[in-house]
Amino acid sequence: MPELRPVTEIRTVACIGAGVIGAGWAAYFLSRGLRVRAWDPAPDAGEKLRRVVDAAWPALTELGLADGADPGAIELLPTVAEAVEGADFVQESAPEDLALKRSLLAELAAATAADVVVASSTSGFPMTDMATDAADPGRLVVGHPFNPPYLIPLVEVVGGEKTEAWVASRAADFYRHIGKSVIEMDRELPGFIANRLQEAIWREALHMVAAGEATPEEIDRSITDxxxxxxxxxxxxxxxxxxxxxxxxxxxxxxxxxxxxxxxxxxxxxxxxxxxxxxxxxxxxxxxxxxxxxxxxxxxxxxxxxxxxxxxxxxxxxxxxx
Amino acid sequence: MPELRPVTEIRTVACIGAGVIGAGWAAYFLSRGLRVRAWDPAPDAGEKLRRVVDAAWPALTELGLADGADPGAIELLPTVAEAVEGADFVQESAPEDLALKRSLLAELAAATAADVVVASSTSGFPMTDMATDAADPGRLVVGHPFNPPYLIPLVEVVGGEKTEAWVASRAADFYRHIGKSVIEMDRELPGFIANRLQEAIWREALHMVAAGEATPEEIDRSITDxxxxxxxxxxxxxxxxxxxxxxxxxxxxxxxxxxxxxxxxxxxxxxxxxxxxxxxxxxxxxxxxxxxxxxxxxxxxxxxxxxxxxxxxxxxxxxxxx
Incomplete structure (x- = not known):
């Protein structure tokens, strides 16, 4: 285990993948006074990222910004290597494609220092399955948020078979430090906790629609009301x-x-x-x-x-x- | 089908069974400016009823009372027959005991006029199963609320095989008139709609606890947060x-x-x-x-x-x- 600075000294986060989830994370990190270095291969990634951050900022302001929070403290970098340069924490939010996650996480593990946690936003893959290509999988951990990550507090943290114990603890400490509600799981479970519960509702709902027992509108109203x-x-x-x-x-x-x-x-x-x-x-x-x-x-x-x-x-x- | 007065002329509701659900209904009916005639066999039913109505009243006041709403417009009667006397609508909220529901609903159907709907708060029994003892089951319908009935708007309405069509419509119209969010189901389905969805979450949660995958506290927080x-x-x-x-x-x-x-x-x-x-x-x-x-x-x-x-x-x- 490397020597670790306190989580209060995590000042820069790399957001790898800047779709709805990655950009939502970026907005949240900015609101906590952190700097963000982002990477995303989409040609219009910069505009989209800006749009998500700008759209989220009024909400984040209403919930309360940390001292020094600056919606402009974000940079889109052209390569993964540049994005993680100087980053104290990495949040990976690439599309849910196992092969893609494997190669990206291997690259991130190789490109980051020995005290940097690399957390994946995956909504379903166990880290044991995603870490197979990494030469050094010890710093890879799941940090699963809910959409939108800038408003929903829950983050589920769970390591894979080869994740070192300090990594899951540090990810949980960091997320708690920035105001998240963290659940540290002691085992890998498909769908983690909240998605299993949500998926049970969703599947029952699909069965009911398929059988003509209820319409989606009735299902929605039966929950909201x-x-x-x-x-x-x-x-x-x-x-x-x-x-x-x-x-x-x-x-x-x-x-x-x-x-x-x-x-x-x-x-x-x-x-x-x-x-x-x-x-x-x-x-x-x-x-x-x-x-x-x-x-x-x-x-x-x-x-x-x-x-x-x-x-x-x-x-x-x-x-x-x- | 009998000649029906408009639902705006339903002025008195009989609440048969005054436990948590029945008393909650009573509080809600009172807040809508209706008079309530209640019956419950428990020796301390009067006190309990009073306690629920008094506890609910500040909340109901905050949500807005109907003109003339009076928390005192409620009377506990010693027999079912007396409770339904002059009632324009009956809400049955007895314990979930099939034999009990059967005999009580038969008694209610026999004791009420041809234009009075008798709705059951059952959370699970189909009316077809509950109406078997009734000489005239046409006016029996399910009107399933959620706890607490004075705060949660949803009411699921569904008739049994022998329920007349006007009865389900009239129950739905009445509930809508007093501000409820009504789902009229076109078939009997165990657990109706919302309880099926809620039960799917609950069963997955029980499995997770049984398997040691999550604690009840983690399950609760995974949903609330x-x-x-x-x-x-x-x-x-x-x-x-x-x-x-x-x-x-x-x-x-x-x-x-x-x-x-x-x-x-x-x-x-x-x-x-x-x-x-x-x-x-x-x-x-x-x-x-x-x-x-x-x-x-x-x-x-x-x-x-x-x-x-x-x-x-x-x-x-x-x-x-x-």
Whole structure:
């Protein structure tokens, strides 16, 4: 393990690939007061990058810029080698093409110093599969953001078989330092965590449309006007903790457990073993942060009201401007 | 079909069952200026009902009360027969117990006039299964709300095999009249629409915990800090329309279609036939309401910022008060 400067001394980030995700990352890094060196092979990459940063800047300003944040502190370089020159951290956001990712990550590992983390925005490939061409794969790690990376806090961090332990930790520390919500996974899992959950919804939705059971508009509205209003404040586990009333998750599982066997989705449920039950009950307590049910209910209600108003206002603003 | 007064003349609603859902409905009906006649066999039903209505009232006041809304316009009656006396609409929210629902719905159908709709809040039973004991099942329909019914707008309406067509229409009209977002389904489907989607997430989450792949806290945070921030404004279909960039849903399906075969969740995807592709593309256009991509992106960004702030404020308010 190399000697590492504190993450506060990471001042320059290389953004390799400047499509929707790469440019969104660039805008976010700039808003945190970092300098960005970008590379992208598209002939109009410069214009597109500028457009994304300019479009994101008002939003980022509203959320609060770091001292010294400068939307102009970005440079598009003609080669990968030049882009990573002097970069303290690399964020790769190339298209989801395994062969392309392999050669690009190998090049990035070779071109960067021993203390530079190379993180990939891949939404699905495990690093073990992407790192096969790299002579030195130890500094390659997945740092998976959500679209748009300048607004959605979540970043999932997970290394491959050959990723060194300090690399995943440093990537997580850096992302946390710049205000991200980080989940460090201890194993490679197709789709990581959030995309697995999102994909389960998406596949059930596709099945329903294919079977003529619901239209895409009904599916969308069933979420935006239904459970989607709760999910920004309480995730699926805490939501069901509240559904159990005073008895919380334990009551919910003990009483509604049988509905797991009902054909309420095409996804088969796991066996609700005593161990799984206890893990869910203990986990719900962690999500609840020890707060009593009445406080959680009050929080949910405040949040749902505020979210409904926020969404109504955001929609109305578009209507007024159109 | 009986002669029907306009839904604006529905002035009194009977709430049969006054647990979390029934009492939540009662609070909502009161906020719309309706009178409520409630029944519940629990010895402390009156206190509980009062507590839910009182707890919900500040939220309902903030969202805007109808003229004449009165939190005191509610009466707890000792029998079902007395509760439905003079009621123009019945909302049944008894526990999810099929035998209980069957006998209660039979009693409600027998005790109400020919122009009164009897809607069930069931979260899973098809009306065809619940109506078996009723001598006259024509006026029985599902009107499935989301918790808490006084804040979440969605209501799914679907009849059973013997439900008369005017009954589902009238239930939908009434719910819309009092400000609900209604989805009228044309067939009985286990879990309706939103619960199927929610259940798909929940089952994948349970599998992940059972396999040690993620903790409940990580699952919750992956949603609240990730895709959950987008879902109050854009449902799953519109979200993926935006993920396709300028090409929208068509681009998304044509380019990321292969990831449907990836093991990103335990739910198998349907075959992406040309018909399903075209249905999704056309459906996304409906969800988008013909608005151009830039406007949708701007709407999403405004909404995500506002939702993040709303949730932060709701959480902080709890911390301050605790």
């Amino acid at each position: 239904g459970p989607g209003l709760r999910w920004p404040v309480h995730g699926p586990c805490l939501t069901f903790h509240l559904a159990g009333g005073q008895g919380g998750m334990a009551h919910m599982l003990d009483h509604f457990g049988p509905s797991l066997k009902a054909p309420w989705t095409r996804l088969e449920a796991p066996e609700l073993t005593p161990e799984l039950r206890d893990d869910m009950v203990a986990g719900a307590e962690v999500s609840a942060g020890g707060r009593p049910m009445a406080e959680l209910v009050a929080e949910r209600d405040r949040a749902v009201i505020a979210v409904r108003r926020a969404v109504d206002a955001a929609r109305a603003a578009g209507g007024a401007g159109a | 990730g895709p959950g921030l987008r879902w109050p404004v854009h449902g799953p279909c519109l979200t993926f329309h935006l993920a396709g960039g300028q090409g929208g849903m068509a681009h998304m399906l044509d380019h990321f279609g292969p990831s449907l075969k990836a093991p990103w969740t335990r739910l198998e995807a349907p075959e992406l036939t040309p018909e399903l592709r075209d249905d999704m593309v056309a459906g996304a256009e409906v969800s988008a309401g013909g608005r151009p991509m830039a406007e949708l992106v701007a709407e999403r960004d405004r909404a995500v910022i506002a939702v993040r702030r709303a949730v932060d404020a709701a959480r902080a308010a709890g911390g301050a008060g605790a």
